[in-house]
Amino acid sequence: MLINILMLASQNQSIYLGLTEEKINDKGYGWVITQHILTVERLPIFGENIRVYTKAKSYNRYFCYRDFWIEDGNGTIITRMHSVFVLMDHKKRKIARLLPELVEPYGGEYTNKIERLANPLTESNAQYVSEKTYRVRFMDIDSNQHVNNVHYFDWMIDGLTEDFLLTHDLTEMNIKYKKEIHYGETVDSETSISENKLVTYHKISAENEESCYASCTWKSR
Template identity: 25%
Template sequence: MYSFNSRVRYSEVCTNKELDFYSIINYFQDCSIFHSEDIGVGLDYLEEHHRVWLMNAWQIKINRFPVFGEDITVSTWAYDFKTFYGYRNFMIEDAGKQVLAVANSVWVYMDTLNNCPAKIEEGVARAYKTEEAYPMEYAPRKILLPKEFSDAPAFAVQRRNLDTNNHVNNGEYIRMAEEYLPDGFNAAQMRAEYRKSALLGDEIIPRIHQDENTFMVVLSDTDQKPYTIIEYTL
């Protein structure tokens, strides 16, 4: 397990002085990158070997959102590798070691020269020293789409949405989706399925569906093909 300690900053919280799913994903993403850097298979290694890890799916379960000023510990560990898929858990604990949030994530190892999935090298998998998966109820990787949506106005991808891969960062899609969450919809779980990468200048059309316990935002291209599907559940 790899962990780092932090204190929730004012710049990270919402109007209710709590982190949201976007901020939590940023903590998780930073933790996974720190982990990879410290074991020698980080950003420079991946660039040198023409590889990149792309997010395929998130499942985040919240017991309590961390609040402004709170001391937290963010942890991550890999629990499995299969061909070109990597599986990683995350956790946020408070100062009393109470689990505030836990997550499952699925990543795809990509060959950046040929723009296709690549088999995970034995040395890369071995560097992570896999551990037991966190005991939680694991949701399917794929999210089923309902038949009916209402469309919101389209918008274009901006430079601020991009990461070092020149794609929209996986957390940015979550921030986009949060703009459409109804007031008072206090989700305890968020799932996201990433189907393709959006690039600078691409037009994104938000498609929205809500039922009694679920709020879904599908961020689609102009042909209504999803970039990312985000599902919030009470």
């Protein structure tokens, strides 16, 4: 839900600027996320008033970088997220060079640099937790005709036990998307955990090809 709320902020900005999903799709393109890095000081609580912010930070020829954050009623930042977007050519199913009319209205700074973001953590001797299988439903699909990025979080967190989730809070998640998943495909979600039990590792595969992987860092309650 947290990711849904953050992504809604960027969608609202796009609508305000007249760059709706329908307009982008009519041009034969769609926005695709390649990575999220989320840090959580604490989650919002029921009944709390919060403010959700987003800002287009910068872009180059192929990548857009966007920041998100949530402030509580005192103006304290309780959650941050940094995301990488690319423009997908629907016909070619390949990343397209960014079109000025689709990025300049957001006010991000143009740069020749490509951000070198850290990959999700890995650990060779991590302990196996679970592997679950899902079938992609129609309601899992977004306007680009592939699985909405938010559903990957559901599949990953679902691999953890109830006891773990009731006794730990998420502090950081790094998730990297490699290959899109489509309607009707079978998805495997693998979960393992570090020796200190505070980092979990997740891999999503579809039709035996790795689609996404992530690491989550937790703290005990």
